[in-house]
Amino acid sequence: GQSLEQPSEVTAVExxxxxxxxxxxxxxxxxxxxxxxHDGGAPTFLSYNALDGLEETGRFSSFLSRSDSYGYLxxxxxxxxxxxxxxxxxxxxxxxxxxFFGTGTRLxxxx
Amino acid sequence: xxxxxxxxxxxxLKTGQSMTLQCAQDMNHEYMSWYRQDPGMGLRxxxxxxxxxxxxxxxxxxxxxxxxxxxxxxxxxxLSAAPSQTSVYFCASSYSVTGGPGQPQHFGDGTRLSIL
Numbered sequence: 001g002q003s004l005e006q007p008s009e010v011t012a013v014e015x016x017x018x019x020x021x022x023x024x025x026x027x028x029x030x031x032x033x034x035x036x037x038h039d040g041g042a043p044t045f046l047s048y049n050a051l052d053g054l055e056e057t058g059r060f061s062s063f064l065s066r067s068d069s070y071g072y073l074x075x076x077x078x079x080x081x082x083x084x085x086x087x088x089x090x091x092x093x094x095x096x097x098x099x100f101f102g103t104g105t106r107l108x109x110x111x
Numbered sequence: 112x113x114x115x116x117x118x119x120x121x122x123x124l125k126t127g128q129s130m131t132l133q134c135a136q137d138m139n140h141e142y143m144s145w146y147r148q149d150p151g152m153g154l155r156x157x158x159x160x161x162x163x164x165x166x167x168x169x170x171x172x173x174x175x176x177x178x179x180x181x182x183x184x185x186x187x188x189x190l191s192a193a194p195s196q197t198s199v200y201f202c203a204s205s206y207s208v209t210g211g212p213g214q215p216q217h218f219g220d221g222t223r224l225s226i227l
Contacts, residue, residue, distance in 0.1 A: 030212040042201060045215035087153060091212035096161050097142045097205050101153040
C-alpha cells in the first residue's frame with residue numbers, strides 16, 4: 001500500500017520562507033511531485049523529483065531524499081497569492097502516470 | 112488551447128440516478144485519469160487510461176465506469192448514484208509514461224457533484 005504524511009496546516013508571514021515536508025511509504029517509487037491548489041480551483045503542477053537533491057524553479061524549490069523516503073517543498077519570498085493547499089504525490093507505478101496524493105497542506109500567508 | 116475541459120461544472124442528482132461526467136483534452140495526451148477529492152482526503156484515483164481503447168481501475172473504482180474511444184475524450188459514468196459519491200471530480204491528462212513517470216498532469220476545473 002501507499003501512505004504519505006504532510007502537515008495539515010502551515011502559517012507564514014509575507015516575504016518569509018516556508019518549508020512543507022512530506023514523508024512517504026510506498027510499495028513502488030519513481031518520484032515525488034508537488035501540486036498547488038487554490039480554493040475552488042484545479043490542482044496545478046509545481047515540480048517533480050526523481051533523483052535525490054534539490055530542484056529549483058523560481059521562488060519554489062523541491063527536495064528529495066530517497067534513502068529517507070522524504071521530500072519537501074520550499075517557498076521563498078512568500079506572497080499573499082501563495083496561500084493555497086499544497087499536495088505531495090508519489091509516482092508509484094511503471095507503465096502509467098498514476099499518482100498517489102497526500103492529504104495536502106493548507107498554507108496561509110499573513111501580512 | 113482549451114487544455115482539459117470538464118462538463119458540467121455543477122450537478123445535483125438523486126440517489127439511484129445515473130449520469131456521465133464529460134472530459135475532453137486538446138493536447139494529444141495519451142494518459143487520462145479521473146480523481147475524486149473529498150474534504151481532508153486529498154485526491155484519489157478512480158480510473159485511468161494510457162491510450163484509446165485502454166482503461167484500468169485506480170484506488171476507488173467501485174460505482175464508476177469509464178471508456179476511451181478517442182484520444183481526446185474520457186467520460187466517467189456513475190451507474191447508480193449514492194450519497195457517498197458526493198465529491199468534486201477532477202479529470203487530468205498528461206503525456207505518456209514512456210516519457211518518464213512524473214509527467215506533469217493537467218487538471219480540468221472540476222465537477223462539483225451532490226447526491227441527495
